[in-house]
Amino acid sequence: MTASVRDDLLAAGLAVFDRVGFEAATVAAIRTRARASNGSFFHVFGSKKELAGALFLEVLRHYHSAVLAALDPVPDAEQGIDRLIRAHLDWVVTCRREARYLFEISRSEWGEDVRDAQRAQNARLADGIERWRAPLVASGALLPMPPVMFISQLIGPAQIFCRAFLSGRDRTDPRIEADTLIACANRALRPFDRINEQ
Numbered sequence: 001m002t003a004s005v006r007d008d009l010l011a012a013g014l015a016v017f018d019r020v021g022f023e024a025a026t027v028a029a030i031r032t033r034a035r036a037s038n039g040s041f042f043h044v045f046g047s048k049k050e051l052a053g054a055l056f057l058e059v060l061r062h063y064h065s066a067v068l069a070a071l072d073p074v075p076d077a078e079q080g081i082d083r084l085i086r087a088h089l090d091w092v093v094t095c096r097r098e099a100r101y102l103f104e105i106s107r108s109e110w111g112e113d114v115r116d117a118q119r120a121q122n123a124r125l126a127d128g129i130e131r132w133r134a135p136l137v138a139s140g141a142l143l144p145m146p147p148v149m150f151i152s153q154l155i156g157p158a159q160i161f162c163r164a165f166l167s168g169r170d171r172t173d174p175r176i177e178a179d180t181l182i183a184c185a186n187r188a189l190r191p192f193d194r195i196n197e198q
Contacts, residue, residue, distance in 0.1 A: 053114035
């Protein structure tokens with residue numbers, strides 16, 4: 001089985017899940033959209049749930065790559081906060097269907113294999129951000145706090161802000177509020193005297 005069949009099934013799964021939701025999606029609808037036979041589907045994936053888990057991990061990798069790319073070349077504290085928030089917003093807007101899937105799908109039924117892979121991917125993202133953050137905390141350019149708190153203060157508000165856009169309740173491009181989100185993150189993550197040095 002070629003990788004392109006797998007990719008076609010993942011793309012079809014994303015489209016069908018986005019249109020009707022995971023529960024209402026059927027293997028038949030995914031196969032039809034991918035133009036794949038029943039045998040092809042079950043050669044690649046054992047079930048709709050297995051496809052959904054593989055799709056989630058693929059989208060998560062894509063999102064993490066976009067975020068980590070914002071830290072190359074290594075920025076200072078102000079630039080890093082700016083780039084990371086803009087990377088999040090850009091990815092949500094340019095990959096809207098994937099973002100809806102990543103941030104809104106229920107994962108309660110997924111097996112431990114998907115959860116373990118998710119934890120491993122999340123750890124790689126956290127490590128990448130921490131390699132940038134730790135020296136800035138040591139130098140006083142960023143406030144000391146647990147890594148999980150840092151990520152929640154950095155990306156959390158932007159992610160919450162994007163919910164209306166992802167759901168379709170608000171069609172306004174969330175990137176227009178990037179400067180406000182960045183200013184709020186600077187106040188939450190940087191010493192007050194360092195912000196005033198700008």
